[in-house]
Amino acid sequence: MTKKTALLAFIIVWIIITIIYSKYDAPADGFTLIGFPFHFYSYFSGKTTDISKMDNGFHWDYFVFDMIIATAFFTLIFLFQIFLSNFKKKNIKPS
Numbered sequence: 659m660t661k662k663t664a665l666l667a668f669i670i671v672w673i674i675i676t677i678i679y680s681k682y683d684a685p686a687d688g689f690t691l692i693g694f695p696f697h698f699y700s701y702f703s704g705k706t707t708d709i710s711k712m713d714n715g716f717h718w719d720y721f722v723f724d725m726i727i728a729t730a731f732f733t734l735i736f737l738f739q740i741f742l743s744n745f746k747k748k749n750i751k752p753s
Contacts, residue, residue, distance in 0.1 A: 661736065668732045695727060696720035 676694045684690035687704035691697040698721035701714050 664736055664739070665732065668728075668735070672728050693720060693724055696723050698724055 672694070676692065679694045680690075680692040680697075681688070682690050684701050684703045688702075690699075690701040690703075692699040696717075698717050699715070700717070
C-alpha cells in the first residue's frame with residue numbers, strides 16, 4: 659500500500675467514524691454533536707432557560723485536537739506497516 663493510498667483510506671475511515679459517532683438530535687429538541695473523538699461542532703435548537711451556557715457552533719480547538727490525534731494515529735499505523743514490511747523482508751530466506 660502506498661503512502662497516498664493509505665492516507666486516502668485513513669481519511670475515509672475517519673470520516674465514517676465521525677459520522678457514526680455523531681448525534682443528530684437537534685430536530686427533536688436535542689443536540690447535534692459532530693466529531694470524533696472530540697465534538698468539534700455542536701448545535702442546540704430546543705427550548706432552554708439559560709442560553710448563555712449553550713456552546714453552539716464550530717470549535718476550532720477541538721477540531722485541531724481531532725486532527726492531531728488522527729495524524730498521530732495515521733503516522734503510527736504507517737510506521738508499523740513499514741516496520742512490518744522490513745521485518746518480513748529480513749526474515750525471508752532464499753532457498
